[in-house]
Amino acid sequence: MIRWDWIVDHLDDLLPRASQHLYLAAIAIVAGFIISFALAIVSIRRRRLYPPIIALSGILYTIPSLALFAALVPITGLSVLTAEVPLIIYTILIFVRNIVAGFDSVAADVLEAADGMGYRGLTRLWRVEVPLALPLIVAGVRLATVSTIGLVAVTGILGDRFGGLGFFMFEGYRRSFATEIFAGALSSVLLAVAVDVVLVTVQRRLTPWTRPPRLEQVQAAA
Amino acid sequence: MNLVTETATWLTDPRHWQGSGAIPVRLLEHVELSVVSLLIAAAIAVPLGLWIGHTGRGATLAVNLANLGRALPSLAVIGLIVPITAAIDPQLGFKVYPTVIGMVILAAPPLLVNTYVGISGVDRELVEAGRAMGLRERQVLGQVEIPVAVPVIGTGFRSAAVQIVATATLGAIFGGGGLGRFLVEGIAQNNDGMVFGGVVLIAGLALLTELLFTLAQRPLTSPGLRAGGGAESAVAARADEISPA
Amino acid sequence: MSDQPRRAAATVEFRHVTKRYDARAKGTPGAVNDLSLTVPAGKICVLVGPSGCGKTTSLKMVNRLIEPTSGQILIDGQDAAKRDLTDLRRSIGYVIQQVGLFPHQTIGENVGTVPRLLGWPKQRIRERSDELLGLVGLDPGRYRGRYPSQLSGGERQRVGVARALAADPPIMLMDEPFGAVDPIVRERLQNEFLRLQEELAKTILFVTHDIDEAIKMGDLVAVMQVGGVLAQFGSPAEILASPASEFVARFVGADRGLKRLSLSRVGDLVPDQVVTVSVGEEARVARDRAKADDFPYVLLVDGDRKPVGWVGDDRLPEAGTVGEELAIPMSPLLNRRTTLKDALSLLLDADVQVGIVVDRRGAVQGVVTVDTIAERMRETAGSSEFSRELVEVEA
Numbered sequence: 112m113i114r115w116d117w118i119v120d121h122l123d124d125l126l127p128r129a130s131q132h133l134y135l136a137a138i139a140i141v142a143g144f145i146i147s148f149a150l151a152i153v154s155i156r157r158r159r160l161y162p163p164i165i166a167l168s169g170i171l172y173t174i175p176s177l178a179l180f181a182a183l184v185p186i187t188g189l190s191v192l193t194a195e196v197p198l199i200i201y202t203i204l205i206f207v208r209n210i211v212a213g214f215d216s217v218a219a220d221v222l223e224a225a226d227g228m229g230y231r232g233l234t235r236l237w238r239v240e241v242p243l244a245l246p247l248i249v250a251g252v253r254l255a256t257v258s259t260i261g262l263v264a265v266t267g268i269l270g271d272r273f274g275g276l277g278f279f280m281f282e283g284y285r286r287s288f289a290t291e292i293f294a295g296a297l298s299s300v301l302l303a304v305a306v307d308v309v310l311v312t313v314q315r316r317l318t319p320w321t322r323p324p325r326l327e328q329v330q331a332a333a
Numbered sequence: 334m335n336l337v338t339e340t341a342t343w344l345t346d347p348r349h350w351q352g353s354g355a356i357p358v359r360l361l362e363h364v365e366l367s368v369v370s371l372l373i374a375a376a377i378a379v380p381l382g383l384w385i386g387h388t389g390r391g392a393t394l395a396v397n398l399a400n401l402g403r404a405l406p407s408l409a410v411i412g413l414i415v416p417i418t419a420a421i422d423p424q425l426g427f428k429v430y431p432t433v434i435g436m437v438i439l440a441a442p443p444l445l446v447n448t449y450v451g452i453s454g455v456d457r458e459l460v461e462a463g464r465a466m467g468l469r470e471r472q473v474l475g476q477v478e479i480p481v482a483v484p485v486i487g488t489g490f491r492s493a494a495v496q497i498v499a500t501a502t503l504g505a506i507f508g509g510g511g512l513g514r515f516l517v518e519g520i521a522q523n524n525d526g527m528v529f530g531g532v533v534l535i536a537g538l539a540l541l542t543e544l545l546f547t548l549a550q551r552p553l554t555s556p557g558l559r560a561g562g563g564a565e566s567a568v569a570a571r572a573d574e575i576s577p578a
Numbered sequence: 579m580s581d582q583p584r585r586a587a588a589t590v591e592f593r594h595v596t597k598r599y600d601a602r603a604k605g606t607p608g609a610v611n612d613l614s615l616t617v618p619a620g621k622i623c624v625l626v627g628p629s630g631c632g633k634t635t636s637l638k639m640v641n642r643l644i645e646p647t648s649g650q651i652l653i654d655g656q657d658a659a660k661r662d663l664t665d666l667r668r669s670i671g672y673v674i675q676q677v678g679l680f681p682h683q684t685i686g687e688n689v690g691t692v693p694r695l696l697g698w699p700k701q702r703i704r705e706r707s708d709e710l711l712g713l714v715g716l717d718p719g720r721y722r723g724r725y726p727s728q729l730s731g732g733e734r735q736r737v738g739v740a741r742a743l744a745a746d747p748p749i750m751l752m753d754e755p756f757g758a759v760d761p762i763v764r765e766r767l768q769n770e771f772l773r774l775q776e777e778l779a780k781t782i783l784f785v786t787h788d789i790d791e792a793i794k795m796g797d798l799v800a801v802m803q804v805g806g807v808l809a810q811f812g813s814p815a816e817i818l819a820s821p822a823s824e825f826v827a828r829f830v831g832a833d834r835g836l837k838r839l840s841l842s843r844v845g846d847l848v849p850d851q852v853v854t855v856s857v858g859e860e861a862r863v864a865r866d867r868a869k870a871d872d873f874p875y876v877l878l879v880d881g882d883r884k885p886v887g888w889v890g891d892d893r894l895p896e897a898g899t900v901g902e903e904l905a906i907p908m909s910p911l912l913n914r915r916t917t918l919k920d921a922l923s924l925l926l927d928a929d930v931q932v933g934i935v936v937d938r939r940g941a942v943q944g945v946v947t948v949d950t951i952a953e954r955m956r957e958t959a960g961s962s963e964f965s966r967e968l969v970e971v972e973a
Contacts, residue, residue: 113416173543174536175499177506181516182532185336185525261406268506268520280412284427284507289416292507296412303406462678465641466692466741467668480682555682557725 114290125276125298132275132302135266136259139195143202143255150203151210161211168204176201176265184269194266194273201262202255209251213244246318253310260303264295276302336529343526344533354514356534362510363538366429367497370436374493377437378444379486385445386452386482387474395449402442407500411435415507432504439500440493447489451482483554491546498542502535512538587619587781588654588748590640595649597635597806610636610806612649617798619748620779624796626786628829632806633785637751640783641670653749668692671742671750671780675757677734679726685711685737686722692745710740715770732763739771743778750782756791768794789830793818793837801826815841819958835955836919844921845914847954849935849944854879857886857902861895868894877934878905883941885911885934909933912946922951 154161171179179197187193217240225239241248267274267281274281279295282288343349349356385391411431418426418434455478463477464470479486505513515531518524551559597610610632617623625633638644640651642663651658658666679688689710690703698706708718714736726734735755742750756764772795775782786792792799793814801809801817803825810822818838821827831837853876855864868876868891878886878900887905894900910924912933925933925948935943 170540173495173499173539174532175502175513175539177502177513177516178532178535181520181528184520185339185529189520257404258406261404261409264406264408264412265503268517277408280408281506287427289419292412293416296409296415299406299409300413303404303409307404456676456678458674458676458678459680461643462672462674463680465643465667465670465672465674467664467666467695469664472695477680481680483682555725557681557683557727 113293117290118294121294125279125294128274128276128278129298129302132260132263132277132299133306135194135198135263135273135275136256139198139202139259139263140252140256142195143199143259144206144252146199147203147206148210151207151214154207154211155214164207165204168200168207171200172204176262177268180266180268189269189272194263194269198259198262198266202259205255205258206251209247209254210244213247213251214240216247217243246314249310249314249317253307253314256310257303257307260299260306264299275299336525339526340529340533343524343530349530359510359512359514360534360538363498363501363512366433366436366501366504366509366511367494367542370433370440370497370501371490371494373433374437374440374444374497375490378441378493379448382445382448382486383452383474383479386449387470387478389453392449392453395445399442399446402439405439407435407439408503408506410438411500411503411507427507428504428509431507432501432509435503436497436500440497443496444489444493447492448482448486451485451489452478454485455481480555481558484550484558487546487550487553491543491550494542494546495539498539587779589619589652590617590623590749590781590783591615591652591655592636593650593652595636595639595646595651597632597639597644598647610639610646613802613806613808614649615800615808615811617781617783619781621797622775622782622784622795623798623800624784624786624792625800625802626789626792626796626829627802627809628787628804630804631802633787633802634753635806636802637753637783637785640749640751641667641672668695668745669747669749671745671747673738673742673750673752673755675754677726677738677758679734679737679741681726683725684722685716685724685726685729686718688726688737689741689744691741696745706744707740710743711737713743713774714740716740731759732767735759735767739774748781750780752782752784754786755784757786757788771795790837790840793840801829803829815958836922838958839919839922839951839955840917842918842954842958843914844912844916844918844935844946846918847946847950849946850950852877852934852942852945854883854942855889855894855900856881858899861898861900864900865891865894865896877942877945878902879942882939885936885942909945911936911940913937918951918954921946922948925951 150164154164176197179200180193183193183196187196221239221243222235225235230239263275264277264280265274267277271278271282276295276299279298280292281295283291283293283295344356352358381395385395411434414431414434415427418430420426422430452474459477459481460473463473468476501511502513502516504511505517512531512535515527515534519526519528519531592613592615595610595613599609613632613636615623625636627633635644639646640653640658642658645659653661653666679685680691683691686704686707689707693703693706708722711718711721716733716736721729721733721737726737729737735758738755742752756767759767768791784792784795786795796814798811799814799817800811803809809829810817810826815838817826818830818834818841821830821834827834853867853871853873855867855876855878857878857880864876874891875888876891876894878889880886885908886902887908889900889904889906893904895904909930910921910928910933912921912924912935914935914937916924921933925931931948933946935946937943
């Protein structure tokens with residue numbers, strides 16, 4: 112069924128793909144975060160813009176990833192852009208919601224006290240709001256990262272140069288070789304789990320005052 | 334706008350509406366896969382969710398499992414199952430079984446969580462009032478808890494359905510049927526019209542599914558809950574923590 | 579009322595009932611300790627006490643939402659623990675503070691819950707539901723099809739009572755049923771419920787933390803203290819007149835004398851006579867009558883003997899007729915049903931010594947003075963010492 116010996120033999124091939132995987136994911140996450148942060152700030156300052164932004168990202172989120180990647184092929188060909196743009200779009204919904212929620216969670220009376228003590232504008236943002244919004248923001252980063260790592264595998268549809276560890280799933284199918292498919296799948300899952308663990312640790316370090324996620328954060332999916 | 338005309342041409346070409354690889358065929362395959370998976374996922378998740386919600390036992394385990402399920406990358410899940418099912422059936426083991434099983438695995442958690450949260454979210458005083466009036470446990474579940482939890486459970490179905498329709502497209506990567514085939518073949522053949530036509534069809538189906546389930550929920554929800562006042566016990570949040578397929 | 583013979587109300591007896599959550603500790607809040615009392619059929623027994631005295635726990639042991647650790651609860655002599663749980667609960671009406679109406683069902687469906695469980699035919703359920711809605715003061719035509727979220731708190735509470743009465747249970751359990759509404763609505767609900775009980779005569783166990791409500795609603799009052807101990811069991815008058823312990827005296831309040839006044843009504847007193855003068859009567863005749871009486875005022879009344887106002891004796895004219903313009907502002911009007919507490923309150927507010935008693939048509943019957951009320955207080959006062967034993971009640 113699964114030829115473990117093949118996997119052991121080809122571990123060397125997995126490594127460069129794994130780093131490619133992380134590389135593709137990282138670009139999307141960083142770019143996505145920056146864009147989302149800007150969108151979030153705008154949404155907070157102009158509340159009216161928030162619902163349309165969320166609605167638009169929501170609609171895009173509903174579209175299966177494969178379709179979104181494929182949709183860009185006629186436009187940007189089989190390039191990095193085609194891979195990254197959808198990945199970035201998928202992170203935006205998660206980030207924007209969590210960032211806005213994070214800032215919203217900073218209680219009004221805390222802000223008032225900060226104003227009263229003389230914090231202004233950017234200083235207040237940096238020293239008061241951001242630290243307190245951090246838990247939800249970090250939770251968003253965690254969610255988006257895990258989700259993006261999962262999606263990078265799908266970019267394998269764009270050809271050999273992409274897909275990260277997902278490459279093995281596509282290649283394995285082309286060769287009707289189940290073991291290879293399995294290797295690709297298992298390694299991407301392990302990668303996702305590993306990154307998640309690292310992020311959880313980072314989350315705990317950065318925000319020691321938060322409790323473990325309660326039921327409300329596991330909220331009913333919509 | 335070359336792309337638009339290409340797509341329109343492809344979509345309206347009568348040849349693409351007949352034959353074995355035609356649009357209606359793929360559409361039907363897609364819907365069939367989705368329906369079967371949804372039913373299986375519901376058969377597993379809903380009774381479990383009802384039991385956990387009603388008795389309160391196993392909640393933490395369910396929540397942790399659900400969290401885990403949410404983090405799983407869709408394609409990888411399918412990929413993990415392939416070698417197992419391929420050994421059973423070299424044909425369907427690539428094309429059908431892994432996708433169906435994968436969809437069930439990915440759709441069950443939201444269904445489970447929503448059912449559980451919906452039931453446990455029903456005001457405990459209401460449940461006690463029901464018992465005090467002489468309703469047996471099963472009647473309390475059926476006559477009180479489930480009807481009040483319908484909005485939340487319905488939301489769970491909606492998100493599970495959308496998730497399933499999305500994941501079904503991935504099946505095409507391993508040779509399966511469904512609308513995803515147009516994407517895979519279109520890219521391979523460099524046929525922009527097919528690719529984009531597939532995208533349009535898939536996006537349309539996904540949105541249609543969302544719409545369908547939203548509309549279906551209304552008549553199933555008691556008017557007493559829609560009014561908003563009595564719904565204080567229904568937790569109907571719109572979180573977006575589904576991983577895109 | 580209903581087309582079938584009413585089931586006789588049942589007696590409820592607590593026999594050494596104890597509920598302990600921790601096997602060893604005594605006196606834990608919420609626990610009940612060796613409670614023994616008997617509620618005669620058709621009477622309202624109020625369980626009253628501070629938080630944690632076990633009153634709600636005791637109530638819930640009757641329909642076995644909570645099971646006693648030891649002791650028995652007998653309904654019409656039968657041990658409740660031996661009865662089938664579902665049958666038991668379907669034969670007991672249960673009303674709680676938050677009402678607990680099913681939000682997904684209409685009012686009509688809510689009221690018909692237990693009859694539906696008992697398998698009544700649809701037509702009968704609907705008739706009974708309408709009947710009960712009317713009984714609690716809600717027009718069935720308007721309310722039957724509505725949903726709980728569309729009703730106010732007071733309306734919902736009425737529906738809750740209707741629902742509890744639907745299957746005509748011999749016992750009703752009520753846990754702070756009027757606690758969630760504002761005082762004005764609460765008073766109205768209390769009065770209407772008492773009127774309902776006059777018709778239905780069910781056995782009712784009523785829990786409240788409000789001593790005033792206990793005195794108003796109860797035929798019998800059981801005062802409980804923290805730890806689930808019965809401090810005193812007796813009629814409201816006995817509790818007020820002779821508190822069995824310092825705890826009871828304190829719980830009842832230092833104003834128990836005044837509270838006792840709410841147990842008596844103006845109708846219990848013999849009103850004093852007052853000199854009346856009709857409008858348009860000859861002044862000379864009026865003056866003669868006024869002189870014959872000590873009180874320096876006469877009461878001016880109209881043709882229906884309704885009071886118009888007071889006229890000082892010295893202000894009566896020498897000649898001519900007595901006119902309306904001579905009258906000065908009236909004292910408060912009291913009727914036979916006014917409690918003495920309310921009467922005293924009205925008099926004090928108006929800063930007068932005298933209140934005018936009128937009958938249902940508004941005609942003057944006599945007057946009641948602050949002194950008369952105070953005299954009544956002294957007459958009904960019990961000893962100021964605590965009685966040594968709990969007062970026994972005859973079933």
